[in-house]
Amino acid sequence: MTETLPGIFPTPTSMQLNGGTVALGTSVVLVQSAKTDAETIELVRQILANAGVTKIRTATRVPAKLDQSYIVIGTGNSAVLRDAASRAKAALPTEKEGYTLASTVEGNGNLTVLAGFDGDGLFHAAQTLRQLAKQASFPAVRIHDFPSMPVRGTIEGFYGAPWTMQDRDAHLAFLGRAKANTYIYSPKDDPYARDRWRDDYPAATLSELGALVHQAKRNHIDFVYAVSPGPSVCYSSASDLKALLRKFDAIRALSVRSFYVALDDIEYTKWNCDADKEKFGPSSDKAAAAAQAYLLNAVQADLASGGHDIPSLIMVPTEYYDAKETPYKAGLREKLDPRIIVQWTGTDVVPPAISIPDAKAATKAFGRKTLLWDNYPVNDYAQSTGRLLLAPYTRREAGLSSELTGIVANPMNQEAPSRVAVMGLTAFAWNDKAYDAELTWHAAAREIASDDPRTTAALLTFFDTQHLAPTFGTQPWQPQSPRLKTVLDRVRETLAHGDADARKAALKDLARQADDIANAPATIRAGVADKNFIAQAAPWLDAMQRWGSALQLTAAGLSAANDGSATARSLFADAKKQADEAAAVQSIPGATRFDGPIKIADGVLDLFIADAPGLIAVP
Template identity: 40%
Template sequence: MLGPLAAGLVLALAAAPLTVAGAGPAAAAGSGSAAEPVGAAQGAGASVITPTPQKQTARSDSVRITSTVDVVTGASTDEASLSLVKKTLRAAGASHLAVGPKTHGHNRLAVHVGGPGENSSSAAALDALGVEGPKCLAAEGYVLAAGGAHGDSAGRVVLSGVDATGTYYAARSLEQVLPRRAHAGATVRGLTVRDWPATPVRGTIEGFYGTPWSQAARLDQMDFYGTHKMNIYVYSPKDDAYLREKWRDPYPADQLARIKQLVERATANHVEFTYALSPGLSVCYSSEEDIKALVTKLETIRDIGVRQFAVPLDDISYTDWNCDADRTRFGTGGGAAGSAQSYLLNEVNKRFIKAHEGAKPLQMVPTEYYDVTPSPYKSALSEQLDKDVLVEWTGVGVVAPTMTVAQARAAKEVFGHSILTWDNYPVNDYATDRLLLGPFNGREKGLAEQVAGITANPMIQPYASKLALSTVADYTWNDEAYDADRSYRAAVREMAGGKPDVERALRAFTDVNHSSSLNKQEAPELSSVISRYWEGKGSSRALTAALRELRDAPRVLRSSLQDKGFVEDASPWLDSARAWGTATLTALDMVEQAKAGHGAAAWAARQKLPGLVAKAKAPVYVDMKGAKIPVTVGEGVLDTFVTRALTEQGKELGLPPQPVGQSGMGVYSGNVPDRMTDGDDATYFWSGAAAAKDDWVGVDLGSDRPVDGITVEMAKSGSEDDYLHQGVLEYSSDNRTWHEVASFKDQPDVTAKAPAGTTARYVRARATADQTSWVVVREFRVTGAGTPTVTGDPPAASGSSQGAVADGNTATTYRGSRAPRQGESLRIALDRAEQVRTVTVLAPEGASGGTAASVRIRVDGEWKTLGRTDGAYTRLTAHHASTVDAVRLVWGSGASEAPVISEVIVG
């Protein structure tokens, strides 16, 4: 769905008592006031059941895992549930399972599998435990009870679902409760769980654009959904041409067999495989032939076991008909499109869905799926579409940052139908440089009461999607108990497989891939440590530990994470995270060395940073078309830390602050304002929407400084119209009072001279009219009138300049075009005479002998020698502060190589 239109729990039970309404008399009576965690093997710590059950309580009794367990079944006990229970018991240490309709001895643990409709023994077993059955629970609800009854020596466990799916979910909960032991004998604290889903339909829709999932990944997803009590998967991959372009054509046998394999795996996991056929690109709504073709195609899919169907009509034009007959019959405009779609869907509903007894409601995706604004199109659907058709809706926005109860009510009202949400999270087809690994967030509690179901659109990366999807499962099962952070911690813990080192590594990696439209803050944990460091409240040791964790996380995950699919999905992001860890550790070391007065060590670290940052930005994601997309990790946190570290060490050196890009507009796909001031024309700021009047882009110079020239280079190849089309250049010292320098119109590149004597801290380009195009700024440069003048010899080599030695930027370097001759020097004339205490000369590490020079200052017209340069870092002190108007580097005699100087800093 995010195509052309878009951009185109865990509850660990504590020792305190839990009061459970309606849990049954013995269960309530058996609740201990100081009980050990429910379901914990004695001495083994707390158990977890996820998603969080609606009601659960600890009992004062227990059950014991015996070597032989009676697994009591009924005539129609669900096979998937039984298979899972047997697997769980064996993992808990049972060596023999006696499966049948009755128990064989009081000295064995008895496990009753199946609700009233599956296994008649479960009701009596629940009565013996004093636990109420599942009769009054919602569909897919269940009761799970474990404890001792009169005459039992080992106890009994009952899994009783309202229906077969409920029993399966009880088995999934039991799987989490029982320990994993090699041998029998574990004693497990008793518990009673009464549980049911808050949201009837819960799951995912494979509806993204971009590289499709593999068959193996889809099969793996079915298992994942079953484990997490999700009950729907909507098959709508964009690579299946028989869903869209070839929707009329029958599937080749091998492709149909692959779909059948998915259906069977879904069924085994109690997941409803939903087939979504999208005819909108070519269908003639009024055509009897096309209606028959549509029904015939759906019949062939029903024949392989599919029982739920959808007809999405999203991401198509409804102003251009595919046949003249539709224009004749329905007219033109949105209302006509709504009428045409309603006619087609009603015919499918009548001829196909209602022709099969017990068929599930037809689903559809409207062309206007992303708001609650009344329109002729929505009115037509509301009035003409059969009322039992479910309408899918993405919320207010294609990617809705929030979704509220009021919005869902408005959607039901404006569409006039029950709503199934198509939630575009964690989908990343509109931001393929990102992994969106944060939790499901911004969805109001109570939303489940307003909608028929919630489906999430996953990422292009199926295995990496699991973390966010785990939290979707938690929310949709029990939104009232949902806590995004707690749910996410549990998801990370689950994927880590109980290994503390892997869990720490996974948390460090996911933290720097956390932000999205739903989760505004990037790297919340690391950001907190960084903030405390800069505020002086946290030690460098704490930050070093956090950055080392980030640096080492990719190695740990690659070697120890069991889910190798996640590692493969995340591979370029893992490479980037490791490199960013190295870069930020180097930046931190630079700052700490500077604080300690180790100038040479700090300068050596500073020189490494550009290469390390370039390495961190180098990894690419290769999409299905072969495009190489640089990945983004820790945006606004890791890069910003390096930038600030450079600024802080620059202060120690005496450098002026470096300009920082800013904007009042949103950002598209990670193209942040800092890219306007990075000196690289290939990177750019890109707004997230069209510019409106008074939107702006600009720079913060860090302090009030002389301003001479302003240059703004906008637009880029492929986006030639993305620039501020009409605006003004302005400057300010306080960010409140602005002074105009020049106006411009229809100029992608704008250059202006500031009036003589201008000083400013802030410079910006501001739009003076609304426009329809977005804004790209490649570079925003401000030159100062007070820049020192550099003259002398040797001349600069091609691509270099003598001015680089005094431009306040250590990244630029003067390189002589030849070796110096006897008596030659480089002279830096200051804009005005000033008191000087130190002169610092910086050269690249490994600079040759041609850099050696005598450093002289001119005081009252007389040159005085301060000392000589010594290697890459030289700081010379004037014993008495002197008023200096020039500095001179007099080259040593006999130099055989050209001089190389990064910066001369007078302070």
């Protein structure tokens, strides 16, 4: 067979064809090097089983002559890894979280080596094998890969209904598949992390959090616990510091190593206690910076003591967006422990774009490279009412890896649909210089569709109706339904300027497009195995089917009018009735911060249906 370079997401740092095709067959010999965690071995075994392998033998070495499929797996620099890599004309990885995956075909057998620089790298190698082994046979490749950014993942930091523990469990597994490495637990509506932050968690909740921490570890995700004391904290209070450390100690007992203090969305020019006025002076933005640095430095010092092996504390400042010089930012820059990581949301709360100069300005303003909190695809603000945000992750400049410590996405209240954009963000953070937004968008659709082509196409049609990306202003930073708009604009133009044959062809294309929209929801419901995606997207799928039906009637009305038939009037009337019903579909009450009517290709589809009766004279 002809070998073609496979599509792997995130795009590897380096990938080349190595000659030949690897056919695993039904029997594989697994050669395990030292220092290989059992869970990654189990993942590889499951990947092989899914690929049709029914028998897995183990061995300690690879024979000189291959007679079947061999897979060598491990970390470090053992002789068996060195020999296997050399045989496949590859070098062992040298970068943190990096891996080498290389195959060679010899005689009647083949050899694939999965070598990780560390345990995380080996897990990432297994995720690449998972993508390759979706086919019964795959081209032999030589991949050398490692991430551009140290921190990649999500922050559950939205307002409104938090994710369920089941949502979080599924999301952590998704992050592992996407080669992310960070999940920050910071739901605004967890009372024990914000309003009642001084209070201990109930035992049952701690048990649930412990299960999540275990799931994160299985998927090589750093579980970061965040507390938001800002609304009530007394920065100079020894008892409040003690309460904060006690909260972290309880979470550390669950094997959590990474911690975070959020000071966003608070009143920072008004003290919560008289003691802060006495210690830091009259309330002001600069005094707030000094007070916050005082508390955070004490927390960082405690975390770094006692041999806890704790990474740097992360904080989100009260001025978390833009990079303009202010007394507050200057105060943090001067007084905050340089080990503490500062988060920043970009040039705005929901930035339409982020450039390298933007990130450089943030580095200067905060006195350190920042960790980007990207407020996409979060939909907890008024401008996102009635929307799923399913456009590609884009307009972040290649090369940002040189100015950021990483990126985490703030996702939607709807966990499963959030993966469309988050997969783009994690792919960008892994390899920003080779990132392709459109190709990764398609890959996200295939992931949700379990690689079924018909379901993938239906999902991309659905995504296009949810393409608009709002900001806090009136101008969206991504347009609504660009694919559909192209079709509808072509119909308008052809009806205005085309001859009879061109008009018939355009109306035929319109009818096909209407069928695609009307039929996509049923295809998605039948083809997507993840029932959470179906449940969380349900009102959008309901509304899409109705809008598709309205467009079908509109297309039929235009064809009738083009043929000189008076039935066009009733068809247009039925289309309007169907469109009115579609526009009345409401979001799931309480699922997001703002309830309201569902938006489907708004400003594109609704306008075309409304304008259609006037495009051709009706008899």
